[in-house]
Amino acid sequence: MSNVLYDQPGPRARRRNLIGAVVAGVLLLALVALVLRKLAAEGQFDMELWGPLIDPSTDEFPLVWGLIRQGLTATLVAAGLAIVFSLLLGTGLGMLRMMLGKYSRTPVVVWIELFRGLPVIVTIFYVYTFIRSQRIDIGFLPGDDGLWFVVIGLTLYNSVIIAEILRAGVASLPRGQAEAGLAIGMTPRQTMLTVQLPQAFRTMLPALISQLVVILKDTSLAAILALYTELLRRGNLISLNLDNPIQVLFVIGLIFIVINYLLSKLAEFTERRLSRSGVKPLAADTSAVPAT
Amino acid sequence: MDAVFDNLDLYWSGFLRSLGICLWAMVGSLLLGTVIAVCRVSPNPALRAFGAAWVTVVRNCPLTVVLFFFAFGLPTIGINYSYYVFGVSALVVYTSAFVCEALRSGINAVSAGQAEAARAIGLTFTQTLSSVILPQAFRSSIPPVGSVLIAMFKNSAVVGAFGVGRDLWSVGKRLSSAQGYDALPVFTGVAVGYLVITLTASALLALAERKVAIVR
Numbered sequence: 412m413s414n415v416l417y418d419q420p421g422p423r424a425r426r427r428n429l430i431g432a433v434v435a436g437v438l439l440l441a442l443v444a445l446v447l448r449k450l451a452a453e454g455q456f457d458m459e460l461w462g463p464l465i466d467p468s469t470d471e472f473p474l475v476w477g478l479i480r481q482g483l484t485a486t487l488v489a490a491g492l493a494i495v496f497s498l499l500l501g502t503g504l505g506m507l508r509m510m511l512g513k514y515s516r517t518p519v520v521v522w523i524e525l526f527r528g529l530p531v532i533v534t535i536f537y538v539y540t541f542i543r544s545q546r547i548d549i550g551f552l553p554g555d556d557g558l559w560f561v562v563i564g565l566t567l568y569n570s571v572i573i574a575e576i577l578r579a580g581v582a583s584l585p586r587g588q589a590e591a592g593l594a595i596g597m598t599p600r601q602t603m604l605t606v607q608l609p610q611a612f613r614t615m616l617p618a619l620i621s622q623l624v625v626i627l628k629d630t631s632l633a634a635i636l637a638l639y640t641e642l643l644r645r646g647n648l649i650s651l652n653l654d655n656p657i658q659v660l661f662v663i664g665l666i667f668i669v670i671n672y673l674l675s676k677l678a679e680f681t682e683r684r685l686s687r688s689g690v691k692p693l694a695a696d697t698s699a700v701p702a703t
Numbered sequence: 704m705d706a707v708f709d710n711l712d713l714y715w716s717g718f719l720r721s722l723g724i725c726l727w728a729m730v731g732s733l734l735l736g737t738v739i740a741v742c743r744v745s746p747n748p749a750l751r752a753f754g755a756a757w758v759t760v761v762r763n764c765p766l767t768v769v770l771f772f773f774a775f776g777l778p779t780i781g782i783n784y785s786y787y788v789f790g791v792s793a794l795v796v797y798t799s800a801f802v803c804e805a806l807r808s809g810i811n812a813v814s815a816g817q818a819e820a821a822r823a824i825g826l827t828f829t830q831t832l833s834s835v836i837l838p839q840a841f842r843s844s845i846p847p848v849g850s851v852l853i854a855m856f857k858n859s860a861v862v863g864a865f866g867v868g869r870d871l872w873s874v875g876k877r878l879s880s881a882q883g884y885d886a887l888p889v890f891t892g893v894a895v896g897y898l899v900i901t902l903t904a905s906a907l908l909a910l911a912e913r914k915v916a917i918v919r
Contacts (some may be wrong), residue, residue, distance in 0.1 A: 415818045428746050436749035455779040528901040530860035533894050544887045628765035635864050656775040666766045671763035
């Protein structure tokens with residue numbers, strides 16, 4: 412492979428690379444072996460610790476996986492609600508920011524900058540504190556109060572991000588699109604709604620899917636605040652009972668990684684599809700910016 | 704707002720402690736991220752596979768899971784440190800994957816023609832890297848690395864909320880529960896503390912971006 416850093420390797424470089432690969436491979440394997448030996452020495456491979464997670468014949472197995480399934484459902488519900496609300500609120504915010512005048516949009520800009528700058532975990536906890544201390548009754552909403560603290564907190568943060576993605580999406584359209592809309596006599600609002608937004612949503616699709624990864628990861632913040640029993644908190648409770656945090660966290664981490672990996676592949680796939688059909692998509696890789 | 708103004712000194716010391724977490728994690732994640740990035744772009748397939756695996760695993764795993772793994776997992780195999788050390792380590796491990804990707808995008812932003820030109824005029828491999836490619840790559844990775852670091856500053860609140868003691872978050876907890884102040888103003892103070900960190904960092908980044916921006 413040739414890239415900006417080095418040229419197509421010749422015979423000598425290929426030999427050197429091969430030797431280097433073998434040496435590095437052996438060293439890495441040795442490192443893995445060292446870690447595994449340490450784990451084995453501490454008895455971390457005992458069936459007593461793993462059994463409830465991988466051996467269907469144990470009594471705990473169905474119970475543990477039932478709980479994990481509950482936790483996963485809770486995570487997916489929170490993430491799903493958060494993405495839907497974020498999309499709605501984010502579209503509204505983005506349109507307000509784009510369509511209001513230079514001065515009248517100041518409050519919207521302040522709102523966006525405020526929630527973009529706040530750590531999500533602070534936002535979630537602040538929502539909780541605010542609702543509790545103002546004695547606002549959110550009992551009419553379906554589900555636990557905890558779910559809604561998380562969903563509202565995540566929505567406040569992610570709607571702002573989506574508003575900014577939307578703005579970038581509209582900005583990436585050729586100027587002629589809006590001009591054509593205006594030229595045939597549509598109002599600026601009609602142009603936005605019927606010409607620019609539909610196209611912007613298409614270019615945004617990969618970035619939106621990536622944002623879903625961010626939201627999924629952020630639901631686990633509830634585990635730290637102990638507000639809502641999603642997947643990670645459920646796992647934590649299980650490991651307190653079974654006294655096997657490494658094993659349970661391994662499984663929980665694996666579930667997150669698999670789901671998020673598939674989602675990011677989906678984002679890349681839609682990005683490729685879109686660019687093949689002639690739309691210039693926004694990069695899927697907003698995940699270059701770490702979420703929690 | 705008396706709760707905040709009566710305890711400004713407490714807030715200040717908590718702010719400094721939180722800032723300390725950010726700075727340690729920044730140094731650590733830049734170092735580790737660079738190492739991983741070097742692995743990912745090296746001609747050595749074993750190192751490349753390691754770098755790719757690291758990025759895939761760490762980037763798709765929530766910071767909270769990494770943090771719990773450090774704080775609850777490691778003590779069970781006899782590795783015991785304070786939550787401060789575990790918290791900063793988790794932040795470093797988590798952020799390193801994103802730093803790696805940001806650096807890589809900086810390298811990829813340098814067009815291949817630059818390297819070809821450098822080789823064509825007879826520069827050696829080391830000269831090509833040190834005087835043509837890396838200076839450009841460094842400049843074009845400042846914006847992405849900057850936004851990764853800002854996101855990391857925000858994530859440091861997760862470590863704070865987990866409980867490292869004496870930081871902004873603990874100050875908030877202490878004032879609202881132990882000293883019985885009203886929680887809302889207390890946590891408004893905490894939020895402002897974090898905003899000061901992230902907004903200052905954003906402003907500094909914007910400044911740096913203008914300074915090093917390359918018009919391609």
